[in-house]
C-alpha cells in the first residue's frame with residue numbers, strides 16, 4: 001500500500017501542528033419556536049495527529065453536532081475550532097468551504113457515491129471540487145490503498161456495500177486530509193464488511209499517521225479506536241483509552257442509565 005501522509009500536499013514550508021483538531025468550549029443551541037435545545041454545552045477536546053477517536057453517547061447527546069462543528073460543516077454559537085492550526089471561526093463561508101475541501105475528508109453511513117460515476121470518477125471528485133487537477137496516479141493510489149485497484153471502472157451498483165464504503169474512504173483520502181471525519185461509517189454494513197472497513201481505518205492511522213474521528217453507536221466498532229470519548233447532554237462525560245467492546249458497552253450502559 002502506497003503512502004498517504006496526512007496533509008502531505010502542503011509541503012514542508014509550514015510546521016504541521018501536533019494537534020490535528022483543537023476544540024475549545026464549543027456551544028451550540030437550536031431554537032425551535034419557543035423551545036431551545038442545547039446540543040453542545042461546552043465541549044473541549046484535542047485530537048492528536050495520527051490518533052483514532054470514537055465519539056459515543058445516547059441518542060441526542062450531541063455527537064453529530066460535534067462532528068459537524070469540528071469539520072466546519074456547521075458553526076458553533078461560541079467556542080473555537082482549529083483544524084491543523086487554522087481557526088475556522090473567522091473564515092467566510094467561501095474560505096471555510098475551501099479549507100474543508102482541502103483538509104477534511106468525510107465518510108458517511110450512506111456512502112453518498114454518485115451512482116452514474118465509476119469508482120475512480122467518484123474518488124477524483126474532491127480533487128475536482130478543490131480545483132486540483134485529478135492525477136490518475138493519485139486516484140489509483142487511493143483505490144489501491146483501500147484494496148480496490150481492480151474495481152476502478154465499476155459503478156457503485158456493481159460493488160458490495162463494504163466495497164462502496166471503501167470507495168468512499170478512498171474518496172475521503174484522495175486530498176490527503178488532516179482529519180478524516182466518519183459519521184456511523186459502518187451503520188449500513190454487515191459484520192464482515194464492517195470489520196473490513198474498520199481494519200482499513202485502523203491501518204490508515206497506524207501506517208500513515210492519518211487522524212480519524214468517528215461517531216458510532218456500536219461498541220465493537222468503537223473498540224477499533226485508540227480512545228472513546230463519551231457525550232451526554234452536550235457535554236463530555238468521560239473517556240476510555242484502549243477500549244474493548246466490553247468496556248465500551250459497560251460505560252455506555254451506565255451513561256444511558258444515569
Ligand SMILES: Nc1ncnc2c1ncn2[C@@H]1O[C@H](COP(=O)(O)OP(=O)(O)OP(=O)(O)O)[C@@H](O)[C@H]1O
Nearest residue numbers: 030032037038039058059060061062063064065066
Ligand atoms: N437542525 C436541528 N434543529 C433542531 N434541533 C436539532 C438540530 N440538529 C440537532 N438538534 C437537536 O440537538 C440535540 C443533539 O443532536 P445530535 O444530532 O447532535 O445528537 P446525536 O448524539 O448525534 O444523536 P443520534 O445518536 O440520535 O444521531 C438533539 O436534541 C437534537 O434533537
